Amino acid sequence: MTSPSVVPAPAEAPNALFEFLLRLGDDRLVLGSRLSEWCGHGPILEEDIALSNVSLDLLGQATMFLRLAGEVEGKGRDEDALAYWREVVDFRNCLLVELPKGDFGFTVVRQFLFDVHSVVLMDALSRSSNAEIAAIAAKSLKEVKYHVRHSGDWMLKLGDGTHESHRRAQKAVDDLWRFTPELFAADDIDRAMLAAGVAPDLSALKDQWLSLVRDVCERATLTTPHALPQPSVIRGGRTGAHTEHLGHMLAEFQIVARSHPGATW
């Protein structure tokens, strides 16, 4: 038996796998919540149902990733604890997904940019060295292929539609483009995951994403900037530095769980 040490324990190294899983889960949790704001407000009934369906899939994917994150962390937090009881600075989603839903054109363009990212990422992650991540990714890939067909079809309809629909879709592309470099800005977590064979090389992912996005935008008669801007300014979501919008969304999202802790029905 050893006597109690007066030397403080070394600071715990950040758990890269846990952080990585939070990013995957939080992107889907936050975008799923944003999409659910369309429920009852869609432009047509079919679209109302479609957006709610996509939202549901994203929340399901978030559940799988956050549940695994909780298991990896090993502190007894499940997916609900991570969703309802973390503060805004502890969320690891990219800024793109937390922006308010805007008009239908904004929602479609944001969804399309995210969906293409999701198909290339889930395709790559289905070959992850981590068997649990590979299984979740393979399952998610089937769903996001439907999502990207839906948002991609709308890109064509809006971009190559009326003068007004084209104007709004183009404005959304212009407004959202600057938020996309964050999706591919690799940091220490991403490098650790790449080295472990868990996650793909983000620069290769970016080329694949850019080519698919450009192809559809071109067919939709929408203009994309020549290059992605340097990710020096608009980033921070991965380390908890969010826009003012996320806190408001979480307040509404978390209030029932926090007002009635442990409630069941």
Next chain:
Amino acid sequence: MVARLDSPRDAVLAILDGVMDPEVPVLSVRELGIVRDVFVGDDGAVTVTVTPTYSGCPAIRVIEHDIIAAIEAGGFARVSVQTTYAPAWTTDWIAPEAREKLKAYGIAPPSPSLDSGGLVQLMRARPSAQCPYCSSYETEVRSEFGSTACKAVCWCRACLQPFEEFKAI
């Protein structure tokens, strides 16, 4: 050695044949392909392994509850359900007899889940669904997303009837 037909595992499987999917009540959870394995230990404890159809399917909790309740009612005291994600659920696991039941219920069965082509395939390219009412192929998809995660909304130009189609994944 010949396996006894009335082994506990067979008994559990027979019980599961009577547990219907809450959203498509003409198919059992086995016909839908979401029951992946059944294990009965020497101590009589039953473990059922299921896989969700869609990751956000809100029926999965009800299905787990129904499975446990039915097996307990069949005389097994300790029943647990565990979830697996691999291999990912596919509509190809729905057997031909089950497809006929779907059609009779007014839901067009899923086409084969041909997973070909690129990651981004716009505009539905596959053959149109067969109308479950008049059997015409003169149909169109109104929305890839329907009343549940697993169904699309279609429209028959021949008999003017809207109908649902089980989405192929």
